[in-house]
Ligand code: MLC
């Protein structure tokens with residue numbers, strides 16, 4: 001909804017800014033992988049030029065979406081960079097999504113190109129061709145697949161396609177509390193402004209100051225791993241230690257060579273379970289950043305005790321990238337566990353009551369935000385977009401929180417019915433929809449309960465139709481066949497009635513207390 005400035009003739013392509021930050025020594029290592037490969041900055045530039053030339057050769061319409069569901073690899077990163085520099089719109093998809101989910105995303109986004117793994121080509125290409133996608137390529141995590149085969153014939157010289165700040169760079173699907181997922185449209189201006197702010201706010205060190213090395217252990221289909229981590233390292237010309245999957249032992253093994261780590265709280269919980277986590281192994285680390293889900297105060301303090309480092313917690317969303325952060329610079333204040341810190345420079349954040357009036361400091365209300373990082377709207381959903389913005393241009397996050405007298409923001413809950421499990425969002429309405437369609441089911445309610453590893457997990461409470469018998473294990477097995485694995489409730493209970501208020505609405509708070517013990 002915000003309108004970044006348009007300067008005629010100037011190029012706001014995010015790739016140009018990232019490329020300009022590459023170190024002069026283009027043959028130094030940009031990415032080191034967990035299977036012993038080393039990619040130089042020149043490799044990233046040339047490989048992304050080749051893939052960009054391949055995309056350009058397809059003569060796609062301006063604004064074409066490139067939908068990508070592949071395992072994490074440096075080539076997948078190259079495809080992202082190539083999409084940016086060729087001026088198309090990157091649409092990353094969680095590798096856990098199954099056919100019904102992929103069918104929806106492809107049908108809704110109408111991508112011109114779909115890239116999937118060779119293993120999934122059969123079913124993904126069928127969906128894509130049926131939806132009218134002209135090109136389906138494969139890309140595997142061992143540097144094979146038709147995308148690279150075709151790109152190998154393309155030139156490694158490519159002129160970055162000029163973009164204005166308001167042009168789309170990516171669409172990230174985020175599930176809706178009711179109905180289907182919405183595609184959050186992020187522009188080159190949104191992403192670059194946020195990356196620049198974080199570079200300065202988190203004190204990324206220049207080469208002259210000793211530089212930084214990031215351990216990249218997150219998936220690359222969400223804001224955290226794709227934008228915050230990758231842009232952070234590239235915009236600083238910093239090397240990444242690239243782990244295809246989070247493995248706490250491997251992270252600890254690499255830690256002495258690194259200075260920055262980013263993770264969802266589950267990653268910190270799992271690292272704390274490693275006896276090898278101590279002050280010695282973290283001795284060269286400058287910064288540990290956590291976000292995407294609430295970080296428990298126990299995790300925050302245990303991390304301090306074990307390593308001597310204070311985790312910096314920040315808060316963001318697919319629609320906005322990063323919004324707030326605890327301070328890096330101690331002169332601005334301490335990093336306060338349980339809070340998500342201050343609104344980032346350029347971000348206006350306010351807490352509103354239900355009547356749409358700002359609450360007094362310390363009071364709880366709905367968090368609303370505005371800034372150059374806030375997305376352009378939901379893909380082909382103007383009404384939904386209008387609903388989520390206030391008349392004066394603030395985006396309603398659906399998070400509930402407060403700001404204290406010193407300006408620290410604390411998130412206390414969510415007005416949206418959402419479970420965040422291990423950093424992934426699970427919308428109860430979506431799961432309930434699938435359960436209610438199963439034979440013998442009359443009604444269901446899915447709620448989030450506390451979980452030591454994932455922070456929160458889903459539990460399904462189901463009522464059978466009169467005379468029908470439903471078996472919890474069968475319900476879970478049926479869901480597993482249709483939905484991404486992280487969305488499957490960890491437990492299922494069959495009951496005879498659901499608690500309701502006088503309006504007839506299911507009282508999910510009572511279910512959470514009953515099944516989660518809170
Ligand atoms: C895996 N499983 C999960 C799960 N991840 N269950 C619930 N929640 C999760 N997040 C289940 C699988 O279904 C499977 O069950 C079993 O665990 C093993 O699967 P796996 O894939 O081997 O799991 P693992 O590799 O251990 O993955 C856990 C994880 C992963 C924590 C490493 O979930 C992860 O990378 N999370 C990070 C998500 C992230 O990047 N979020 C950022 C969003 S951006 P079964 O029964 O099938 O065997 C955002 C904005 C912001 O929110 O502010 O950053």
Ligand code: AMP
Pocket residue numbers: 174222223290291292293294295313314315316317318319340397398399411414420424425
């Ligand atoms: P997503 O749609 O995947 O981008 O998830 C965004 C949501 O994650 C936000 O609206 C918050 O509810 C939640 N979130 C992100 N960071 C934090 C944090 N540090 N603490 C609590 N919740 C967070």
